[in-house]
Amino acid sequence: MPSRDRAQPAQTERTRLAPSPTGALHLGNARTFLVNWALARQHGWEILLRIEDLDTPRVKPGVEQRTINTLAWLGLDWNAGPVRQADDLEPYRDAMTRLASSGMVYPCELTRSQIEAAASAPQEGTHESRVTADMRPPRPWPSSFDDDGRNWRFATPGNSITFHDIFAGAQQHTPAESVGDFVVWTKRNAPSYQLAVVVDDLRQGITQIVRGDDLLDSAARQMLLARELGATTVPTQCHLPLVLGHDGRRLAKRHGDTRLTTYEQMGVSAERVIGLCAHWCGITAEPVPMSAADFADGLMLDTIPKHSITFTPEDEQWLTHGT
Helix, strand or coil, X not given: CCCCCCCCCCCCCEEEECCCCCCCCEHHHHHHHHHHHHHHHHHCCEEEEEXXXXXXXXXXXXXXXXXHHHHHHCCCCCCEEEXXXXXXXXXXXXXXXXXXXXXCEEEECCCHHHHHHHCCCCCCCXXXXXXXXXXXXXXXXXXXXXXXXXXXXECCCXXXXXXXXXXXXXEEECHHHXXXXXXXXXCCCEECHHHHHHHHXXXXXXXXXXXXXXXXXXXXXXXXXXXXXXXXXXXXXXXXXXXXXXXXXXXXXXXXXXXXXXXHHHCCCHHHHHHHXXXXXXXXXXXXXXXXXXXXXXXXXXXXXXXXXXXXXXXXXXXXXXX
């Protein structure tokens, strides 16, 4: 995909900005959202703002509006939304009904300790323990879905999923080997992230997905679910390397306060944040303040480094130098 091609697509292409109101956006989020927005504006994709607020124990009051304000502060806009997942759970229940009727999901009462005792340790970075086929309850499983306060798992087929990611390249993942049967409905009486994102992308006409490469394995799981729900095509995938701290781990509180709201309160301009992200994306050799529109004009996928980005003390110094 040539990133400077501004020709309008033959059909409506659509992407989504999909923040979760569980915490403030940080510099790594800014880089991903900027790239997503810039690609959309380059290629004429519609942009939907979707608030992924189903992880209710972690949703924090006021974060949604601060997130929207922060995106606007960066100069990003959208064509539709915000829409909130928690406003209507019926589409997810309908999907579970279809999966149950086809025998692809089952209620699971195994505890985490039981799973860990029977299976391998959690996969690195996922905090998930693999649930293998021999840990499934005996059939027949319920052919109707009952939202009764139990976890429900997807009976993950053993086949590999192959797809081409426009940034990460050729991909082959076997979810049955990495995580096994994963949760699609939680005992909180709400869909899991994996199910919700598939249902929403299908019903909202999403054709382009841009996000971090920590979700490549999730992409494979979501393709399996989409096919079971009748999808004949899947969105084009673009998974970007993460922004990491100096210790090689993803940005978090241990690396200091990298929240965008904190920088804004310190008097750091949005143009400096965007300029640092532009440098990380190979748009400029050194950080230079710029607008979101300038970022979109300069972005080319083939100049973004293929490796993860490290947020260095020098980056922090440059970012705050103008305050």
